[in-house]
Amino acid sequence: MEAQQLVLLAGRLAAAEISAEEFLTQAAKLTDQSEIATVDLDRAERCGFPEVIFGTGKSAETVIEIAGRLLAHDQHVLATRIEAEKAKQVLERLSDARYNPVARTIRIDANPRGPEVGHVAVITAGTSDLPVAEEARETLAWMGVRATMVHDVGVAGPHRLPERLAEFRDTDAIVVVAGMEGALPSVVGGYVPCPVFAVPTSVGYGANLGGLSALLAMLNSCASNVAVVNIDAGFKAGYLAGLVATRRGTV
Amino acid sequence: MEAQQLVLLAGRLAAAEISAEEFLTQAAKLTDQSEIATVDLDRAERCGFPEVIFGTGKSAETVIEIAGRLLAHDQHVLATRIEAEKAKQVLERLSDARYNPVARTIRIDANPRGPEVGHVAVITAGTSDLPVAEEARETLAWMGVRATMVHDVGVAGPHRLPERLAEFRDTDAIVVVAGMEGALPSVVGGYVPCPVFAVPTSVGYGANLGGLSALLAMLNSCASNVAVVNIDAGFKAGYLAGLVATRRGTV
Amino acid sequence: MEAQQLVLLAGRLAAAEISAEEFLTQAAKLTDQSEIATVDLDRAERCGFPEVIFGTGKSAETVIEIAGRLLAHDQHVLATRIEAEKAKQVLERLSDARYNPVARTIRIDANPRGPEVGHVAVITAGTSDLPVAEEARETLAWMGVRATMVHDVGVAGPHRLPERLAEFRDTDAIVVVAGMEGALPSVVGGYVPCPVFAVPTSVGYGANLGGLSALLAMLNSCASNVAVVNIDAGFKAGYLAGLVATRRGTV
Amino acid sequence: MEAQQLVLLAGRLAAAEISAEEFLTQAAKLTDQSEIATVDLDRAERCGFPEVIFGTGKSAETVIEIAGRLLAHDQHVLATRIEAEKAKQVLERLSDARYNPVARTIRIDANPRGPEVGHVAVITAGTSDLPVAEEARETLAWMGVRATMVHDVGVAGPHRLPERLAEFRDTDAIVVVAGMEGALPSVVGGYVPCPVFAVPTSVGYGANLGGLSALLAMLNSCASNVAVVNIDAGFKAGYLAGLVATRRGTV
Amino acid sequence: MEAQQLVLLAGRLAAAEISAEEFLTQAAKLTDQSEIATVDLDRAERCGFPEVIFGTGKSAETVIEIAGRLLAHDQHVLATRIEAEKAKQVLERLSDARYNPVARTIRIDANPRGPEVGHVAVITAGTSDLPVAEEARETLAWMGVRATMVHDVGVAGPHRLPERLAEFRDTDAIVVVAGMEGALPSVVGGYVPCPVFAVPTSVGYGANLGGLSALLAMLNSCASNVAVVNIDAGFKAGYLAGLVATRRGTV
Amino acid sequence: MEAQQLVLLAGRLAAAEISAEEFLTQAAKLTDQSEIATVDLDRAERCGFPEVIFGTGKSAETVIEIAGRLLAHDQHVLATRIEAEKAKQVLERLSDARYNPVARTIRIDANPRGPEVGHVAVITAGTSDLPVAEEARETLAWMGVRATMVHDVGVAGPHRLPERLAEFRDTDAIVVVAGMEGALPSVVGGYVPCPVFAVPTSVGYGANLGGLSALLAMLNSCASNVAVVNIDAGFKAGYLAGLVATRRGTV
Amino acid sequence: MEAQQLVLLAGRLAAAEISAEEFLTQAAKLTDQSEIATVDLDRAERCGFPEVIFGTGKSAETVIEIAGRLLAHDQHVLATRIEAEKAKQVLERLSDARYNPVARTIRIDANPRGPEVGHVAVITAGTSDLPVAEEARETLAWMGVRATMVHDVGVAGPHRLPERLAEFRDTDAIVVVAGMEGALPSVVGGYVPCPVFAVPTSVGYGANLGGLSALLAMLNSCASNVAVVNIDAGFKAGYLAGLVATRRGTV
């Protein structure tokens, strides 16, 4: 960080030559230099998939730069938690980028992809869980895994469930996204032979404690095949399911 | 979801043909397709009353569509947690809808109703608990149950209470709505022979922990006839009281 | 409390005339005088059922005395949370008392009972939830309500559930007892038209937080007809279900 | 601490000359030397009342020594949280000591007392709250304040309350001791013009969270004249009430 | 509530005759009818001081009406938690009202007051605790009690403290307002013979948990004369201190 | 439950014909009848592996009976959370049972097994995490999966880690067991391309909150391939890893 | 505070002579008088460094005044938590002030400084931790200590770490700033011989609980040389590291 430049900038702010907003924008640029964010380019080698860009707190500039470096190394790009306004700036610069405004993700393929492999189901308890489910779906798409979405399968409407689960007995893994009481993963887990990755969401009110109630319920699931990720962590659940799917059949 | 269409939309955003706001509105429409929300039409058969529309996170479009389907099956409509702006859009399309801005509910009768049955009292500890109490009252109206409201009965003004409770010895159930220390259900429960459904509210400050303190107090009530629902869950308490009232005398 | 007597007693302890244990026993008797516990004899009139004896922290003497007073007024006796050793002392003195060692309850009928009324189902998620369910069952027996027990209905073995729930569509109320993720009440609630009283239990380990996780899940239930009581509060859930059952058909 | 002596002692333990128990007893004596606990003898001057001995973690030896120093300065002694076995040892050495086994307190008067001053009521919600109430009563006796005890005044038996509170309109302060939902202080507070010191107790189960639920309820009391102390802190509530009582009329 | 009128109003909203904002304002008026808030006029008789208006969630209209009724019965008015905009509306209608924008309180004297009685000190740990301290001060003024303010007495600058506390050895009670680690009441309590009413504030960041850390510290104070009230409850601490001050010398 | 028999039994207790202990033992037998625990025999068909016996709260009798039924259907037996004393009783009756006293598990093979499949690594942070790791290992053995144990790999001794992780790049999944700060799964996750199932343990003291601190850390892991299970849930992590291992190569 | 003036001001507001905003500004000035904030000028003498201005809740006026007094006594100024808009006002008046908009700090040197002493490394886990790290760096600069920044050293990219830590074996202390799982201090602590001051940040989402998860992890660190400060407390960690650095070599 160039302290010198910041001092100059602060002087211009003091002299009313620039507005407070301009000041902050300029200062952010000065301090958001590319060497601050290190791109882990051998991650694809080490872990099977490239680094993913977690958008929170990163400027459009930074997202574009990291994406550029990944593409330069022939690595597919996935950026999560990108708000619409920031996405717009990225799309203006990277013409191949595709934005999913529900998932708040950007994907850019480094090169043409082959056919999808494996099969993961993503199941939501209610329509409000959709953004998290979409983030999981985009993650699977980025990994090249086929995903099937099943929406609005509340445990309190249980007659809907068995008819749908029959289709998913052969999926590689299932992502279950649920808020409120977080009971859906337990019910799904009891019907299927594959790993279930449960994502608690902050959907609900009052004693849902911002998703903690659903999280705790999922951790206490009486179904043996349920693993849990952080609240609203659609990416992580999708990634884990995708790992299982892409590695199955690769022994 | 039509990924194709979203890509096109994102392109128009990038080309500045549409604003970010328009973009989000359009995208939401694309992804909020009716098949995402499944209407549980045989719920009335299975559970005695139709599905209720929980408004949080649903667009006016979705509310209107679900309401339409319910009405088409001769089922009375109740929608909760509908903000005024969204309500206005619904009312423009569904002329029989009645909005209660305090309760934030919409009701639409599918056909003329007979006389009300049963009797439930809804009691609040303070004037700030009114919105939750009104949600309970609207729920009871939707179920066809007679409701009597009693407001501002603080436990620290206890001389007011016995005179009022005498009237309610024969009600089918009582809904008690209270924030702060959540003591009112215990006091009411000690005077009456019917079930008391206690609703903690987020009213208060500091160590009220957003309603958790009242919730915990109610769960620890020394009165045997007090059951508890989620914080601010006026609908649920009204529904439970209504179930008791409508089923009484139906053996 | 007779301070004078306590001082004498302490003197004897100091003089080694009595052991520390004897001392405590005597002191407890001195301070556990009958006027300390007030029996609420008009509770049956006011609330429909007599006072129940909560055994925790009460000596066998106190339990016997309160039971005696209730029987003297022709009121059926129910005492909860009575450990086996204390129960033995009570049974030696009150020959009609019946002890349920799983529920840890004592019941004594004041006079011959008529036939049972109503019908309540008590459903447990696992065998470890049995003590709490038995406490609910004993409470219903004391109220004169017919109870049917269904055990070990885990949500992760969901194929078992629908076949059983069909039988309970006409019960007056259902008590669901569950620990771990506390999902069973939500699933049951979606199949039946009556109120469901959910009892979280402390069954589980780790992040079950002594039953708090199940409690939170139940409070956030997406089923509208689920009310919640305190952790392990089998008595309270039984009492509420019994109230609904005994009052149904009494309008 | 004499490290030298501890080393010797450990040597004897290693040589099996003494048992592990003897070892610990000896070691404790070595490290529990009187200079470790400093007696605040001018506290009576500064704060109006002498230092009180908090018994937890102190040996009988230490209690006896501090008591001796206080008595040597003509200061009345109060020791709290003294278990029966430890009390016995103290009473063997200090013949004027009086032990209250319910309150678990020891009191020794340094010199003859004059008549009691002021008037404080100590009210409990249930019989299990008795030990905490007794600790408050002993504290008031040590301060020379008249105390009246009222037991088992549950908020769910509210008809009992007003008849009793009428007697206490002129008390200097009221101590209210309650577990479970902790609602009693709010109800009492609404009837009286004096300060109410509320003591939450750990009485209850499940979601009482060891007394936290009652504590939170009391902090959120809608009665303006309710102040709160720590869970089970009978001494502190008694002390505060006693301060108000002894200072009243002393301007 | 006039459901009829609300329906009409909703119709006008639907017809775009009124804006959503107007709609809400009108609806609020309809539902905020004076009979909803019951004024406890005999509270002054029962508890020594009149009812206080807790402003949160009350409209200016309601504040004005309750104030009017109190004044009509010759009772001094205190309203707390009144934001500046609402205060302006009240002051336009009630010319004798005095607003303290830091404390966010309004006071109106019903008739000329005599000289102040008693003496209470209000001490703050930092300048950010000022609003809470001012609320306590206004409460004391409304009760007719003399108050002395001492500001910015951090425990980490402890040399400042003793010199100030010497002045307060004869006060009737002390209110201590502190956020962050909440240590000040313990330190003050060790120097003075009167009751200390501790108010935790939400001042701080991170692990201050919105004031819970300070609250817990104060409840665990090793000083015997410290009682605690809710987070930011300046009114309650002032009221309790005022009760002690006004009743001292009145035996 | 045979209420009749319990009454008789209680009578014998009252008559001092049996001791309280005998009474409880007999009563437990009466109430622990085999129909209470339902064995889910088609679970192997539905979920790939048979039901596992969770030993907590089950008598040796019950464990033996369920094991018998599973063996009669040619299903391998795994029982977890079996204390040594109970294990002894089971081993006396089922001669093929093998008990692991560290893992507290019993395994019985229904028939000869083929060679192990797949490969899972189980890594512990410290020696105190061993029991949980052993439970995972026994689970993998029961599933027929090869397991490699790596012990005592603290993150504060990080030079040990990379040398070991190189061996595990081709494992199907890794189970990481860690208490205290729960950092090990994040570090491991960054080196390997397979799913990591993290098990927080209750190892530690003070602010470890019985394992909650490690649990929270693992949920917040910055490594994308880390999924989490309940505190001390060695079985669940082993089961999930085993599912991934046995299904890999089975497409 | 001049109550008189506030009353006048409120009158002007009531008379609509001033706007509500003006009213608040004026009122704030009246109550923010300089005697409220006491400057601890002998702190430099007592503690080695002057008082630091904690900006939250202080007006620009107050910051300028305290800064002025410090400078008048030849003490270097550091102000933290200063938002850009407030900083602008300060810089207009104090021309030597330097603002760091990322750290949100202002520094003013009272007189020319000599060369920097000691050496502290400040390490961040991710780019979002930068503001907290910058606050630590500014604090070190104010103390005259040399600081080296190392950014974006995630534990999940562990191959980056050892190469960097080798440089820091001789630093006097290390500040580690990390959110999410808070694992970095443990890993760093295992490589270095100096004290590590760990700062948890609120970076993350869901179960990060606003930084509590990272805080708990750091407190449970298995590395012996890790001490912890409050969430986001960059100043405090910088100050502690600076104390160690400036005092080293001064015996």
Added chain:
Amino acid sequence: MEAQQLVLLAGRLAAAEISAEEFLTQAAKLTDQSEIATVDLDRAERCGFPEVIFGTGKSAETVIEIAGRLLAHDQHVLATRIEAEKAKQVLERLSDARYNPVARTIRIDANPRGPEVGHVAVITAGTSDLPVAEEARETLAWMGVRATMVHDVGVAGPHRLPERLAEFRDTDAIVVVAGMEGALPSVVGGYVPCPVFAVPTSVGYGANLGGLSALLAMLNSCASNVAVVNIDAGFKAGYLAGLVATRRGTV
């Protein structure tokens, strides 16, 4: 672990050839093989001091073996959390070992030590904090640092403090050990220029939450020079203070 041997052992248990206790002892030996615990022998090189043995969950055998290996490499031994019975076994085998039963530590010097260096003060708030303070003192002795103990310095007896702190202005660091409200580190921090390492203890009751209240207070300390370690972590605070002391003067 030798599964073979465990199976044999279980067979002997089943055959009643060995008792359950013998079985567990033998099994523990089999699984507690020395290769499970890895001794980090180059830690002294890397971090300045050797590995410390954390006794919890380690058998006397394991402690003796690790100690032996450290001594063989000329490294001083410190073992913490060693109960008396286990200590006795260690002392029987390692004749130079010194056990401190209050601190529950064992120390063994590998070779004669030179004079102590540096100076650290260890201050406790009450006598119950002594065990934690002793653990810190033993740690400092093991590091070769001079320690001065100051006991029973409660913040509510503040007149005692300044006279003592004057002596410690030149110490290298101060360890402050306090339970209850945890205020002492803030008060001490305001008087001294060196780093203060604060150790919260679990001393207290009720809302002390097992030490969490003191921990939170210390984290929110308004004194800039206070760093915090885990609850009851006397070793860690001693180690950090010792690091500062031994490195001071070594630049």
